[in-house]
Structures are given as structure tokens and as C-alpha cells.
Amino acid sequence: DIVMTQSPLSLPVTPGEPASISCRSSQSLLHSDGFNYLDWYLQKPGQSPQLLMYLGSNRASGVPDRFSGSGSGTDFTLKISRVEAEDVGVYYCMQALQTQYTFGQGTRLDIK
Amino acid sequence: EVQLVQSGVEVKKPGESLKISCKASGYSFTAYWIGWVRQMPGKGLEWMGIIFPGDSDTRYNPSLQGQVTISADKSISAAYLQWSSLKASDTGIYYCARGNRGLGVPYWGQGTLVTVSS
Numbered sequence: 001d002i003v004m005t006q007s008p009l010s011l012p013v014t015p016g017e018p019a020s021i022s023c024r025s026s027q028s029l030l031h032s033d034g035f036n037y038l039d040w041y042l043q044k045p046g047q048s049p050q051l052l053m054y055l056g057s058n059r060a061s062g063v064p065d066r067f068s069g070s071g072s073g074t075d076f077t078l079k080i081s082r083v084e085a086e087d088v089g090v091y092y093c094m095q096a097l098q099t100q101y102t103f104g105q106g107t108r109l110d111i112k
Numbered sequence: 113e114v115q116l117v118q119s120g121v122e123v124k125k126p127g128e129s130l131k132i133s134c135k136a137s138g139y140s141f142t143a144y145w146i147g148w149v150r151q152m153p154g155k156g157l158e159w160m161g162i163i164f165p166g167d168s169d170t171r172y173n174p175s176l177q178g179q180v181t182i183s184a185d186k187s188i189s190a191a192y193l194q195w196s197s198l199k200a201s202d203t204g205i206y207y208c209a210r211g212n213r214g215l216g217v218p219y220w221g222q223g224t225l226v227t228v229s230s
Contacts, residue, residue: 001174035214037214039216039217041157041217043157048207048220048221048222048223049149049157049207049209049220050220051216051217051218053216054212054214054215054216055214055215055216058215058216060216060218061218090156092156092157094157094217096214096216096217099162099171100159100171100173100174101147101159101162102159103156103157103158103159104156105156106156106157
């Protein structure tokens, strides 16, 4: 199994300030097709997870452009340029390189 | 519009069997895999496995293989997660989700809460 490790696990942020979450995989997620099979999800309180980013840096439909993803191989980052109150929840990275998909532990973002 | 609608809340006793469902609509059911994700109380997300409804090819999380069965019925566009003998540790919320050919997992069901308690 590919193990996904996120940091930090808790992230208090002041509205309007930036935020950054790191995700590291135990194996490279770079496929021979040139894409990194790394997704980001947000689970808002009491809701199902929602897709934010796929293939490392592609925003899903409807995701605000204050969210961005970067990285390659084993190291990835999700950045929020200016945190808003609606961004509260738990952020998960997930590897999609192997069909035995695995999530990171989750990073809880809340508002200071 | 793609929709995944899951069956309702379940309260069961240890040792009982259970089958929960995920009814898909708005797309060709056999064209994309459907998977199941577990979330134990207060914990993170864990993939249980996926099924390709076209040929019923199923891939399980090795740590869970043998504990659950994933199946699909093409005739009614439904996927299932089944236990033959529940344990208290099976308590949690179970989400079904649909893949998108390597472009993330954009579609999720609303979740089914399963409580196993004597």
C-alpha cells in the first residue's frame, strides 16, 4: 500500500490569511503518462467529502481559484491564498495511482 | 445530473448481517467504477474497495478483504456493501463514490450511518 502522510494535522487560520497543507507519499505518484495521481478533498462538517483538486494541480468544477495544488513525485502541497469561513473542515490528500486508493490522515482547518 | 443515493440509517446487533445500497442515476452505470469509503466515528476516510459494474471486477483494500462483499446490479444501476456478521467495530458512516477515469472522485453519496451495538 502507498502510505500518505499529511502535515499539519491541525491548522487554525485567520480569515483572509493564506494556508498551506503538505502531503507526502511513500512512493512516487508520477505515472508514466506524465501525470501525478494525487487528489485533494475537503469534508465540511456533517457533509460528504468533495473533490477539490485532481492530478495534483487541476481544480475540480466549481472550486474557487483561491485553491491551488502543486508538487510532483512524492511531495505535494495544497494552498489557499485567502482563507474564508466556508473553507472550514478536514482536508485529505488521496493517491489514485493504485486502485487500492489511500487517504492521508486529514488536516483540520478552522478559523481563529 | 449524476446522483448517488444511499440507503438509510441502520441499527444492528453484533453477528447480524447487513446489505446497504447505493443507487446511481444520470450516467451510464457500467462506464465508471463505484467504490465504498468508511469513516469510523471521529476518524478519517478509508477506502474499502471498488467495483467495475461492467464486468463486476472488484478490488478490495487488503486489510478489509474477507470482511465485506462489494457487488453491483447493472439492471437497476445499484452497488452494494454487505456484511455477513457485523461487529461493533463496523460502526461508522459508509460513503459510496464514483470514479471519473483518473480525474478524481467527483461524485459521492450522502453516506449511510451504520451502528452496531448489543
